[in-house]
Amino acid sequence: MSRLSEIPRGGTAIVEEIDGVRxxxxxxxxxxxxxxxxxxxxxxxxxxxxxxxEVRGSQWSLRRDEASEIRIRGPRE
Amino acid sequence: xxxxxxxxxxxxVALVGNxxxxxxxLFNALTGSFAKxxxxxxxxxxxxxxxxxxxxQALEILDVPGTYxxxxxxxxxxxxxxxxVGINGERRPDLVVLCADATQLARSLYILLQCQExxxxxxxxxxxxxxxxxxxxxxRRLSQALGCKVLAVDARHRKGKxxxxxxxxxxxxxxxxxxPLWRWTPSTTLRDHLRAVRDQLPDSWPRNDGxxxxxxxxxxxxHELANIPERLRRAVADCRLDxxxxxxxxxxxxxxxxxxxxxxxxxxxxxxxxxxxDAVLLHRVFGFATFIGVMFLMFMSLFAWSDPLIxxxxxxxxxxxxxxxxxxxxxxxxxxxxxxxxxGVGAVLVFLPQILMLxxxxxxxxxxxxxxxxxxxxxRIMRTMNLHGRAFVPMLSGFACAVPAVMATRTMERxxxxxxxxxxxxxxxxxxxxPVYTLVIAALIPASRMVQGLLMVGMYGFSVLTSLVAALVMxxxxxxxxxxxxxxxxxxxxxxxxxxxxxxxxxxxxASMFLREAGTVILVCSIALWxxxxxxxxxxxxxxxxxxxxxxxxxxxxPALQNARAAALLTHSYGGxxxxxxxxxxxxxxxxxxxxxxxxxxxxxxxxxxxTMGIVYSVGxxxxxxxxxxRQALRDERRSDGRPAYxxxxxxxxxxxxxxxxxxxxxxxxVKRETGGYRWPLFLFGYMTVLAWIxxxxxxxxxxxxxx
Numbered sequence: 102m103s104r105l106s107e108i109p110r111g112g113t114a115i116v117e118e119i120d121g122v123r124x125x126x127x128x129x130x131x132x133x134x135x136x137x138x139x140x141x142x143x144x145x146x147x148x149x150x151x152x153x154x155e156v157r158g159s160q161w162s163l164r165r166d167e168a169s170e171i172r173i174r175g176p177r178e
Numbered sequence: 179x180x181x182x183x184x185x186x187x188x189x190x191v192a193l194v195g196n197x198x199x200x201x202x203x204l205f206n207a208l209t210g211s212f213a214k215x216x217x218x219x220x221x222x223x224x225x226x227x228x229x230x231x232x233x234x235q236a237l238e239i240l241d242v243p244g245t246y247x248x249x250x251x252x253x254x255x256x257x258x259x260x261x262x263v264g265i266n267g268e269r270r271p272d273l274v275v276l277c278a279d280a281t282q283l284a285r286s287l288y289i290l291l292q293c294q295e296x297x298x299x300x301x302x303x304x305x306x307x308x309x310x311x312x313x314x315x316x317x318r319r320l321s322q323a324l325g326c327k328v329l330a331v332d333a334r335h336r337k338g339k340x341x342x343x344x345x346x347x348x349x350x351x352x353x354x355x356x357x358p359l360w361r362w363t364p365s366t367t368l369r370d371h372l373r374a375v376r377d378q379l380p381d382s383w384p385r386n387d388g389x390x391x392x393x394x395x396x397x398x399x400x401h402e403l404a405n406i407p408e409r410l411r412r413a414v415a416d417c418r419l420d421x422x423x424x425x426x427x428x429x430x431x432x433x434x435x436x437x438x439x440x441x442x443x444x445x446x447x448x449x450x451x452x453x454x455x456d457a458v459l460l461h462r463v464f465g466f467a468t469f470i471g472v473m474f475l476m477f478m479s480l481f482a483w484s485d486p487l488i489x490x491x492x493x494x495x496x497x498x499x500x501x502x503x504x505x506x507x508x509x510x511x512x513x514x515x516x517x518x519x520x521x522g523v524g525a526v527l528v529f530l531p532q533i534l535m536l537x538x539x540x541x542x543x544x545x546x547x548x549x550x551x552x553x554x555x556x557x558r559i560m561r562t563m564n565l566h567g568r569a570f571v572p573m574l575s576g577f578a579c580a581v582p583a584v585m586a587t588r589t590m591e592r593x594x595x596x597x598x599x600x601x602x603x604x605x606x607x608x609x610x611x612x613p614v615y616t617l618v619i620a621a622l623i624p625a626s627r628m629v630q631g632l633l634m635v636g637m638y639g640f641s642v643l644t645s646l647v648a649a650l651v652m653x654x655x656x657x658x659x660x661x662x663x664x665x666x667x668x669x670x671x672x673x674x675x676x677x678x679x680x681x682x683x684x685x686x687x688x689a690s691m692f693l694r695e696a697g698t699v700i701l702v703c704s705i706a707l708w709x710x711x712x713x714x715x716x717x718x719x720x721x722x723x724x725x726x727x728x729x730x731x732x733x734x735x736x737p738a739l740q741n742a743r744a745a746a747l748l749t750h751s752y753g754g755x756x757x758x759x760x761x762x763x764x765x766x767x768x769x770x771x772x773x774x775x776x777x778x779x780x781x782x783x784x785x786x787x788x789x790t791m792g793i794v795y796s797v798g799x800x801x802x803x804x805x806x807x808x809r810q811a812l813r814d815e816r817r818s819d820g821r822p823a824y825x826x827x828x829x830x831x832x833x834x835x836x837x838x839x840x841x842x843x844x845x846x847x848x849v850k851r852e853t854g855g856y857r858w859p860l861f862l863f864g865y866m867t868v869l870a871w872i873x874x875x876x877x878x879x880x881x882x883x884x885x886x
Contacts, residue, residue, distance in 0.1 A: 123398065123424065124251050125665045130428040131247045132667070133285050133435075143453075147462040148558035151666060158446055159282050160670040162554045164561070167665055 105140060105163075105171035106152075113141045114173035121170035133157045134171070188229070188238045189352055190269055192261050194293070195277030196286055197244030198547075198671040200305040202226075203680055204277060204331060205241040207341055213241070215687045218257055224687075232345035240271065246285070248292045249395045252402045254593060259392060262298055265383050266405050273351050274300045275344075280310035280330070281447035281672075284435040290324065291431045296388035297358035301327040301351045303344060308332060309672070315442040323438050325359060327351050358388055361438075362430025371417040378413035391427055394419065402593075452547075452672040459551060469555055472548070473574060476539045480532050480578035481609065487531035495524035513712065514705075522704030525783065526697040529581050529844065530689060536575055536582040537688050540589060541681035547671045549589060557666060563646045564653035564661040565602075566595040567668075573599065573645065576606030577638075580845040581696075584852055585688065597853060598659045601652060601862055604845050605645035605838065607638050610784040613803040614836050617788050621809035622829030641837055648869075656861075692848070699847035707782050707843070711753040711790075717746055741796040748793050753778045767835065767871065768828040768878040772815075780841045787836075827886045831878040838870035 108114050116138045119126045134140070134156055143160065144153035151164045195201040206213070209228025216225050226241040242261045243254075250256040256266070264270025274293050278286035293300050302321075307314050307330045314330075321328040329347050331340045364372065364387075376390035383389055397406055397414040458464050499516045506512040543549040549571070557567030565573075568590045575583035583603045587596040615637055619630045653661045717724075724743035731739055748754050757774030764774055772794050779790030788808070792801025795811035815823040840846065846859040853859070 125667075126421075127249065127395070127424070127428065128246075128665055128667055130425060130432075131249070131288060133288075133432060135429055135432045144456070144460055146460070146554055146558060147465055148555075150558045150561075151554060153456075153460070153554065153670065157282075157285060158449075159285060160449075160452075160672075162550070162557070162567075162666065162668050162670055164557070164666045167667065 103173055103175075104169045105142070105154075105173050106165050106169040108140075108142045108173070110142055110145050113139055114175035115139055116171060117174050118172040119170060120172065121167070125167065125170065129171070132159075132161070140171075140173070187269075188236045189272040190238045190240065191230075191273045191275055191348055192240045192242050192271040193275050193277060194242045194258065194262060194289060195244060196246055196279065196282070196289070198669060199244070199277050199279040199282070199286060201244060201277040202241060203677060204303065204305065205239060206680055206683060208345070209239050213687075215691060223254055223257055230345055230348075232349050235349050237345075237348060245289070248289060248296075248392060250401075250403060251396065251398070252593065253404050254591065256396075256403050259396075262293060263296055263384050263389065265380075272299065273348060274298050275348065276300060276302045277305055278302050280304045280307045280314050283315055283443050284432075284439045287324070287435060287439055288431060290326075291361055291434065292388075292392075294325075294359040294361070295391065296384065297356060297386055299351065299354055299356040301347060302329070304328060304330045305332075310447050313443055313445040313447050320439075320442055323442065326354075358386055360387075361434035362427070364430075365423075365426060368423055368426055371419070371423070374417065375410070375413050378407075378410045380407055380410065395424070395427065449672055455673050456551075459548070460555070465555065469552065472543070473552075473571075476536075476543075476571075477574060477577065479535045479539060480575060480582070484531035484535050484578075488528055491524065491527050491531070495520060495527075510715070514708075517712070518705045518708040521708070522701040525704050525844070526693065526700045529579070529692070532579050533582045533585065533689050533692055534685055536578075536586055537685040538681065540571065540586060541684050542676045544589065545674065545676035545681055547673045550668055550670050553668060554670060561666075563649040565599060565649050566590050566592070567666065569595065569599040572603055573606060576603040576608060576645075579608050579610070580604040580606070580842065581692075581848050584845065584848045585692065587852065588688075594659060597858060598649060598653060600849055600852060600858070601659070601865075602645040602649045604840055604842065604862065604866065605641055605648060607641040607837065608784075608842075610842070611637075611836055613785040613788050614780075615833055617791075617803040617808065617812075618829045618832050620803070621812040622824050622832075623826050637833060637837060640834075644838065644869075692851075696844070696848045696851040699850065700844050703843040703847065704782055707753075707779075709752075710756070711748060711751050711779060713752060714750070715747065717750055721746055721750075737798075738796070741793075741798055744793050744799060745796040748775065748790075766879065767874040768831045769835075770817075770823055773832065777839075777841065780836075781843055783844065784836060784841050787841075825886070827878060827881040830881070831874050834877050835870050835874040838866060838873055840866035 103114075105114060105116075116134050116136055118136060119129050119134065138156060141155040142152055143155050146153065146162075149165075151162045152168050154161050154163055154168075193201055193205055205226060205228065208230045213226045213228040218225050223243050228239050228241075230237045230239050240261060242258055245255065245258045248259045248262060250259055260266045260268045262271065262274055276287070276290045276293065278290070287302070290300060290302060302324065304315070304317060304320075317328040317330050327347055327350070329344055331344050371394060372387045372390045375393050376385055376387060379385045379389055379393065393410060393414055394417060396403060397411055399415070459468055499520050502515050502520065503512055506515070540549065543552070549568070552570060553567030555567075556570040560567050560569050569587070571589065572583045572586040575586050580603050583606070584600050587599045587603070590596045590599065615634060619633055623630055623633060625633075652659050722742075724739060724746070728736060728739050728743070754775050757776075757778055758771040760774050761769075761771040764777070769777075772791070775794055776787045776791045780787035788803050789799065789801055791812070792805065792808050793799055795808060795815075797805060797807040797811055801808045812824055813822070817823050840863045846863055849859040849862055850856060
């Protein structure tokens with residue numbers, strides 16, 4: 102299964118499951134990153150990290166190692 | 179009984195909502211600029227309250243800090259739940275007005291579901307309707323779906339009419355009956371846990387399933403919440419929630435939002451403007467170029483643009499001092515008023531230009547959405563030192579002055595990030611160190627101008643290096659500052675035009691809080707320090723009788739005599755005696771007691787070192803770093819064996835000491851104010867002094883071993 106951190110700039114994916122510690126998981130879930138939600142990697146910061154992602158029309162910054170805690174299906178064609 | 183005599187309390191309305199939804203704009207519009215700003219006890223979160231009048235009715239409005247959820251992991255996040263249900267010293271609100279961003283409807287309403295589960299009386303104010311455009315939801319339909327009043331409010335443009343309608347709706351909503359409303363059905367297992375936890379909730383809390391669910395989700399082995407009774411903590415631990423149960427409420431709420439709310443939004447809000455701007459501002463090349471430009475501008479505003487204002491304040495105080503001196507004549511009272519009290523007030527006010535300038539800048543950057551992007555751009559670098567991306571701006575401001583820089587740490591939401599940044603900001607080469615470096619380099623480092631210049635640049639590099647290393651070490655060693663795996667999940671809000679009124683209001687509120695709280699500490703310390711270096715005001719037996727000599731001396735000899743008298747008085751003041759007392763402690767660093775006196779004087783502000791040394795060396799009370807007399811006096815100073823007292827190595831040691839020691843009471847006062855106690859300022863003073871002593875010792879003794 103792939104991870105959000107593997108999605109290239111501009112790619113989209115569907116959230117399958119979120120790993121990581123309790124506080125981290127809940128924060129992401131409460132923001133609406135529940136399984137089945139589409140995520141788009143809008144951009145990558147000039148130094149390669151963090152990622153700039155879009156979820157449900159709002160935009161967030163997320164570090165690469167945090168993105169690797171997000172299991173995804175896709176990327177969608 | 180105070181309850182009998184107290185006037186009937188005004189109904190209380192709490193404004194709750196996500197960050198960046200225009201909640202504070204709405205609060206300002208509702209309450210005018212008469213908000214009362216204070217701090218929540220123990221945390222650096224501003225607490226704003228104001229009064230709204232609707233006809234004859236007056237409502238107390240509380241602006242609850244922006245949050246995405248009521249579930250809390252820290253004392254800061256706990257403020258939201260305290261305010262919504264009225265526990266831990268907060269009054270129970272009669273109504274919660276949820277500010278929901280019309281362009282982020284489902285996410286904004288997540289908290290509403292949490293409030294409804296708690297049985298709190300709610301209504302919704304929809305903001306950003308203009309941005310939502312065609313995709314804006316219909317308030318009436320939404321109202322039916324949510325079971326509470328929903329009103330569209332445009333606090334930016336249609337102010338008067340919408341605000342009036344909102345006020346009236348609030349008053350009406352106060353009468354609405356209320357009972358817990360759950361949009362999802364807990365599983366049997368979760369229900370059993372809720373019952374077990376509910377029975378252990380403190381008596382002062384609402385004892386319902388919503389509160390039990392909050393406790394189940396928030397209380398944890400490594401939580402940092404305040405006032406959680408042990409039996410509650412144990413009850414939650416006994417439930418041993420697995421991942422599925424832990425997720426159940428969140429997934430349940432989102433299932434409802436996706437089913438019932440998402441359909442109220444047709445199409446997507448237009449973010450093309452933001453995306454076009456980001457294409458430039460977050461670009462690999464142009465993005466960094468703009469970033470450097472903006473930071474340079476901010477730095478210039480602190481450094482250069484504040485300078486004329488600081489000059490005006492300083493000149494104003496000089497005039498006031500001269501006036502008082504002329505009016506009252508010489509004497510202890512005059513000296514107290516002039517050198518103690520007026521100088522003390524001046525020492526506080528002199529920070530205002532930089533504080534105002536920095537918060538003006540930060541307010542604009544935050545409001546238009548760029549500050550979050552600064553964090554995004556810099557996070558990769560700051561993270562290496564376990565600092566937050568948002569620590570960049572305070573660290574940069576530290577080059578101007580640590581006092582506004584410490585205050586700028588407020589833009590970070592987590593206490594741990596703020597405190598770690600506050601602990602390293604005072605290591606940056608602030609502008610008060612410059613006069614000291616200038617004097618020492620010019621007087622004691624015999625080298626070409628270029629080498630002297632490089633040494634100055636080297637001091638800047640040294641301060642960046644030490645602050646970054648200090649951050650890294652402290653984040654690994656000091657327990658409360660340890661880098662936990664906390665997410666860097668920050669919102670990058672759409673670009674918006676900043677509201678000048680709101681920015682100015684915030685700027686003024688922060689500045690007045692500095693004057694009220696840190697200012698008083700600085701004033702008291704200034705006066706105490708003045709007294710230390712002023713009294714006892716008489717010379718020991720056997721000292722020359724300067725007063726007599728002054729009477730008989732020819733006019734051209736008087737200035738020298740006066741300077742000698744001032745030097746003798748300072749040397750025999752309590753502070754001067756203290757300088758001699760600490761000589762054994764600073765002798766291994768190459769410093770004599772005269773520098774010791776200078777160090778004590780420098781505690782008022784580092785640059786005071788220069789003028790204190792001026793008095794010690796009898797070159798007058800107003801020597802500055804350019805004074806040729808003072809430079810020569812330092813060069814001519816001899817030890818008892820005839821060798822120069824201040825060889826270049828001592829000069830270097832002195833600069834290293836000033837770079838690292840926390841020689842600044844104002845920094846300590848503002849850290850005390852921002853952390854809400856003496857623990858962190860004492861830690862800051864302690865670690866910097868020890869670091870300075872050890873490093874200076876190594877530099878001086880190492881230099882001597884190498885034959886310098």
